[in-house]
Amino acid sequence: xxxxxxxxxxxxxxxxATAASARDQVQVAxxxxxxxxxxxxxxxxxxxxxxxxxxxxxxxxSAGLKRFCEGVGENTIDIANASRAIRxxxxxxxxxxxxxxxxxxxxxxxxxxxxxxxxxPAYTAFTPSDIFNALAPKVLVDGALVDNPHQxxxxxxxxxxxxxxxxxxxxxxxxxxxxxxxxxxxAGCEATGAMQAMMDAGxxxxxxxxxxxxVRTDGKSVDIDGDYTETLARIDANSNGIxxxxxxxxxxxxxxxxxATMSGVVPSTESISTGEYPVSRPLYFYIKAAHxxxxxxxxxxxxxxxxxxxxxxxxxLAEYGLVSDPELSETQAKVAAASAM
Amino acid sequence: xxxxxxxxxxxxxxxxxSLLELDARTKKRNAAxxxxxxxxxxxxCAGLVALVVLMGSIVNNGAGAFSQxxxxxxxxLPADRxxxxxxxxPDEMRAVSTFGYSPLIAAAVVRSLEENGISIEGLSAKxxxxxxxxxxxxxxxxxxxxxxxxxDTTREFTFLANGRIDGYYKGRxxxxxxxxxxxxxxxxxxxxxxxxxxxxxxxxxxxxxxTAPDASGQRPEAAGLGxxxxxxxxxxxxxxxxxxxxxxxxxIYLEEFAPKNRLTDLIEVNIANLAAVPSIVFGILxxxxxxxxxxxxxxxxxxxxxxxxxxxxxxIIIATRASLKSVPPSIxxxxxxxxxxxMQSVFHHVLPLAAPGxxxxxxxxxxxxxxxxxxLLLIGMVAFVREFPAGPPQGFFDPAxxxxxxxxxxTQRSDPAFVERASGxxxxxxxxxxxxxxxxxxxRRRFERRW
Numbered sequence: 001x002x003x004x005x006x007x008x009x010x011x012x013x014x015x016x017a018t019a020a021s022a023r024d025q026v027q028v029a030x031x032x033x034x035x036x037x038x039x040x041x042x043x044x045x046x047x048x049x050x051x052x053x054x055x056x057x058x059x060x061x062s063a064g065l066k067r068f069c070e071g072v073g074e075n076t077i078d079i080a081n082a083s084r085a086i087r088x089x090x091x092x093x094x095x096x097x098x099x100x101x102x103x104x105x106x107x108x109x110x111x112x113x114x115x116x117x118x119x120x121p122a123y124t125a126f127t128p129s130d131i132f133n134a135l136a137p138k139v140l141v142d143g144a145l146v147d148n149p150h151q152x153x154x155x156x157x158x159x160x161x162x163x164x165x166x167x168x169x170x171x172x173x174x175x176x177x178x179x180x181x182x183x184x185x186x187a188g189c190e191a192t193g194a195m196q197a198m199m200d201a202g203x204x205x206x207x208x209x210x211x212x213x214x215v216r217t218d219g220k221s222v223d224i225d226g227d228y229t230e231t232l233a234r235i236d237a238n239s240n241g242i243x244x245x246x247x248x249x250x251x252x253x254x255x256x257x258x259x260a261t262m263s264g265v266v267p268s269t270e271s272i273s274t275g276e277y278p279v280s281r282p283l284y285f286y287i288k289a290a291h292x293x294x295x296x297x298x299x300x301x302x303x304x305x306x307x308x309x310x311x312x313x314x315x316x317l318a319e320y321g322l323v324s325d326p327e328l329s330e331t332q333a334k335v336a337a338a339s340a341m
Numbered sequence: 342x343x344x345x346x347x348x349x350x351x352x353x354x355x356x357x358x359s360l361l362e363l364d365a366r367t368k369k370r371n372a373a374x375x376x377x378x379x380x381x382x383x384x385x386c387a388g389l390v391a392l393v394v395l396m397g398s399i400v401n402n403g404a405g406a407f408s409q410x411x412x413x414x415x416x417x418l419p420a421d422r423x424x425x426x427x428x429x430x431p432d433e434m435r436a437v438s439t440f441g442y443s444p445l446i447a448a449a450v451v452r453s454l455e456e457n458g459i460s461i462e463g464l465s466a467k468x469x470x471x472x473x474x475x476x477x478x479x480x481x482x483x484x485x486x487x488x489x490x491x492x493d494t495t496r497e498f499t500f501l502a503n504g505r506i507d508g509y510y511k512g513r514x515x516x517x518x519x520x521x522x523x524x525x526x527x528x529x530x531x532x533x534x535x536x537x538x539x540x541x542x543x544x545x546x547x548x549x550x551x552t553a554p555d556a557s558g559q560r561p562e563a564a565g566l567g568x569x570x571x572x573x574x575x576x577x578x579x580x581x582x583x584x585x586x587x588x589x590x591x592x593i594y595l596e597e598f599a600p601k602n603r604l605t606d607l608i609e610v611n612i613a614n615l616a617a618v619p620s621i622v623f624g625i626l627x628x629x630x631x632x633x634x635x636x637x638x639x640x641x642x643x644x645x646x647x648x649x650x651x652x653x654x655x656x657i658i659i660a661t662r663a664s665l666k667s668v669p670p671s672i673x674x675x676x677x678x679x680x681x682x683x684m685q686s687v688f689h690h691v692l693p694l695a696a697p698g699x700x701x702x703x704x705x706x707x708x709x710x711x712x713x714x715x716x717l718l719l720i721g722m723v724a725f726v727r728e729f730p731a732g733p734p735q736g737f738f739d740p741a742x743x744x745x746x747x748x749x750x751x752t753q754r755s756d757p758a759f760v761e762r763a764s765g766x767x768x769x770x771x772x773x774x775x776x777x778x779x780x781x782x783x784x785r786r787r788f789e790r791r792w
């Protein structure tokens with residue numbers, strides 16, 4: 001019985017292996033922040049074009065770019081999504097593997113918001129200084145740099161509620177963490193004067209900058225390594241907690257979350273596109289130029305992604321929470337020309 | 342002991358009058374036994390409670406995925422908007438994208454309201470169209486492109502209702518939550534109620550959940566398990582076609598023919614160890630060997646199937662060897678005694694008797710492979726795949742998803758409607774697993790022989 005099966009299956013495998021043909025769908029991987037947008041575009045692309053729907057994977061910006069830089073050929077991905085710009089190190093790694101022509105496409109901006117349980121304490125207005133005072137390991141109290149003594153928000157800002165400090169922030173593997181550190185924690189560090197105090201105490205500027213990005217480790221600040229759904233679950237369970245979310249996630253869950261203003265600005269697609277709301281970042285995808293013309297539909301998919309009807313201010317991406325790029329027409333021209341960076 | 346230490350020595354312990362009367366030590370032993378039984382019972386109960394809570398929450402969350410709200414509308418198909426050149430050529434009509442079709446649906450909702458004399462305060466035409474799924478324009482466009490002669494007529498279509506409207510009838514959305522929800526307004530819920538009253542809107546069993554492909558975060562109502570079920574099926578076919586013959590051949594050789602020496606001992610230990618290797622390791626192996634070295638495509642069931650085959654082989658080999666071992670040596674000796682060759686004795690007598698055990702092991706191995714996500718993560722199968730793979734064998738090389746992968750993907754989406762989808766997918770997966778295990782039990786009951 002088994003001998004026949006072996007023979008049959010070997011023949012089947014051999015015949016199947018020869019039947020394998022060229023890839024005819026676009027392969028995308030990368031940032032989990034860009035993923036929902038890429039999925040929306042892929043779906044609309046499949047509906048409106050004769051090309052098959054692109055396959056979109058998640059995995060994070062760094063992982064996506066790493067796979068992107070593995071080389072040229074059908075077994076490598078065509079597009080990497082990233083919630084940050086590609087690093088020089090990554091460009092070098094790409095070049096080493098033969099991926100030389102990379103087209104950078106900025107699709108728009110993503111806002112990062114602070115939100116809490118809708119019936120929880122009135123966390124309605126924060127400044128970067130508040131976040132720094134609440135979450136930094138060392139803060140400035142009466143002109144002296146001390147280990148963070150604050151237990152409640154009201155301890156350092158009487159306008160904030162007298163509720164225990166508890167923040168759920170993105171873990172270090174997320175691109176969002178970088179933005180949170182640089183645009184909120186570091187900004188607060190400078191604004192409260194803690195950075196100056198560190199430098200006065202003999203730290204070099206670089207060291208002080210690094211020290212400014214640190215977050216207290218006594219359990220008041222919790223790293224979330226999963227996605228926003230995990231942060232939401234934690235917020236649901238802790239009425240005192242505040243969480244860091246992407247704007248689009250918040251907009252899909254406005255019935256459960258209330259958002260806080262940052263330095264007096266309400267986060268919205270408008271306030272982010274004008275640059276008023278301070279905590280935002282550009283989102284990108286990178287195209288492997290060598291695959292254009294080889295993988296059917298790649299050029300069309302990229303053009304469709306940045307078309308006005310998709311990425312424009314009234315397109316489905318904006319509806320989902322993407323802040324559309326005011327300079328979208330330049331990006332469109334760049335993709336149309338498939339100009340390498 | 343009390344006698345020795347009391348030192349009085351005058352009073353003997355009273356002799357027991359009856360065996361039915363328990364002495365202190367027996368009572369102690371009985372008490373210990375009773376306690377142990379209670380511990381066991383508590384352990385079983387704790388397990389059962391955990392199972393009930395888990396199943397309860399999954400069924401509670403996921404039951405909604407099996408019914409869905411649909412809206413039936415009369416849609417006008419104006420030729421001047423859908424076929425601008427006017428020659429009914431589908432290739433030219435493709436120029437009108439799905440965005441050109443959505444106003445038609447909004448208009449159809451408004452018309453349906455007017456015809457039935459319903460007016461709702463504060464409801465714009467755009468909001469009225471918003472109660473229909475974003476999947477609807479694509480459905481309409483595909484219909485028109487396939488049937489260009491229907492232009493300038495009015496046709497009846499059944500569309501999916503938007504996920505929030507669907508959620509309203511499943512208790513996920515209320516008027517209070519709609520007040521603060523940017524994706525739905527109370528006026529839209531009123532509209533849905535009005536449509537329900539006149540029978541335009543209704544809830545039905547959701548066959549699309551089993552047949553439709555995945556959908557984006559904007560249309561949870563359209564997301565289904567179609568591609569995932571086919572992907573899982575393809576992988577199981579590959580695992581069955583490869584793991585069963587290889588596993589059985591390896592075990593027969595090791596059990597019946599191989600000499601007992603250091604080398605076979607080493608192989609034996611390695612097979613046992615391989616069964617305990619974390620499954621993600623096989624994913625790394627698959628990426629390195631099947632994709633990077635052999636050049637097989639990413640996200641394809643063929644690679645998934647090969648990786649899961651590697652993972653399932655040890656399970657099958659161990660089960661097969663155990664069932665070969667349990668065939669008594671007298672059977673072999675009798676066969677050899679009447680002149681059968683070694684191979685004849687194995688294939689004519691031992692293997693048929695061991696078959697139920699082998700099948701059970703195989704099915705359990707398959708069930709294990711069916712629920713595996715980790716190795717698929719590395720070979721690109723944890724992805725958004727909307728195209729159905731072609732029929733086998735070509736389809737083995739097309740991108741596909743898998744059932745556990747779909748659960749994982751859906752739990753990461755931001756729209757709350759996907760929680761219900763994910764739980765629904767878990768229920769489907771569990772039903773498959775229970776079916777497979779039931780078949781395994783059934784086969785064992787039916788064909789097993791005790792010696």
